[in-house]
Amino acid sequence: xxxxxxxxxxxxxxxxxxxxxxxxxxxxxxxxxxxxxxxxxxxxxxxxxxxxxxxxxxxxxxxxxxxxxxxxxxxxxxxxxxxxxxxxxxxxxxxxxxxxxxxxxxxxxxxxxxxxxxxxxxxxxxxxxx
Numbered sequence: 122x123x124x125x126x127x128x129x130x131x132x133x134x135x136x137x138x139x140x141x142x143x144x145x146x147x148x149x150x151x152x153x154x155x156x157x158x159x160x161x162x163x164x165x166x167x168x169x170x171x172x173x174x175x176x177x178x179x180x181x182x183x184x185x186x187x188x189x190x191x192x193x194x195x196x197x198x199x200x201x202x203x204x205x206x207x208x209x210x211x212x213x214x215x216x217x218x219x220x221x222x223x224x225x226x227x228x229x230x231x232x233x234x235x236x237x238x239x240x241x242x243x244x245x246x247x248x249x250x251x
Contacts, residue, residue: 126153126175127245130163130194131183131210136234140181140210140241147242152178152249159186160194167198167205177205179248181232184211184218192218195227206248210236 129140137156144154155170157163163182170177180198184191191214195207207227209219212234222228230244 123151123153124175125151125249126155126170126177128163128166128170128177128180129154129156129182129210130158130160130180130186130191131156132158132186133183134158136183136210143238143241144245147238148245152245160189160191160197163194164197167202171202177202179245180205180207181210181244182207184209185213192222192227195222196225199227208232208244208248210234 127144129137131137137158141154141156144152153175155166157166167177180195182191182195191209191211195209198205198207206229209222209228209231211231219231232240232244
């Protein structure tokens, strides 16, 4: 098993499934593909993965989620683990919100739903340094 992971966080199971399918098709077994259905679950999973010695090479998070929005989730991740690259994958965030995430250093990229496969692959390659 690989010690490199990509974490996808979205409250819609179909989106999580689609992300995992596209990532697995593009990168095979190079990475573990983890998912969480909320920001709270995502924070727990980040801590578990790090405790297990897994390096998270990228977190892809939806913005519009019940409870904790993606920018709040990623802000907490960045406070705790500034080395983890983060990106928003969203169809609902307003341009001002996305710009604020960039300005605060919470994200290094964002994809708009529906995303283009080549953009997703390029984002992962950039995060993985390849």
